[in-house]
Amino acid sequence: MSPYGYPLPQPDPDRPYRRPSGATAVVAGLLALPAAVAAGYVPIRIFLDMPAEFSLGALPGWVLADLGGFLLAGLVFLLGSVATLFRATAGAVLLLFGGLLAIAALLAEPLAAGVPLGRFVNAMFTHGGFAMADRLVLAGLAVVVPVLAMLPPTFRHLRDRSPALHAYSGPNAFPPQRW
Secondary structure (H helix, E strand, O other): OOOOOOOOOOOOOOOOOOOOOOHHHHHHHHHHHHHHHHHHHHHHHHHOOOOOOHHHHHHHHHHHHHHHHHHHHHHHHHHHHHHOOOOOHHHHHHHHHHHHHHHHHHHHHHHOOOOOOHHHHHHHHHHHHHHHHHHEEEEEHHHHHHHHHHHHHHHHHHHHHOOOHHHHOOOOOOOOOOO
């Protein structure tokens, strides 16, 4: 009986309980870790390459917003990854938001630089080096991780709570101890 007076559903003894597969949730959680690193690399590298006498206040607002978007995407990916690996449903939602933030930051980067998108992509592919590879990895993971996080098997795994063992239910669940 529930605390509200309704009978609780009883498990069917003829059908054994099977836990849902957590493969998509684990893969999404593990892929979110390199996505967090890739998103955090962009602003950290820019901050490290700045001269010591240069101030962040001298940067235009769009550039600061874009760098903040990359940092926020990395943080959300990291939190979502940890939450998903600990089987919290909110982790999958955080992975979705992290992917959306990363895609928005990637698309806002040419706008912040004041360069047309085609010219920016051309410059990245011809002179990009590791920065280009980092942005390509981030773009790929920003699409794959939210898709894996939003699949129904992921939510089935994250919402699953194993039923209590049948042996420990009922009025004589714990027999009296005779010391």
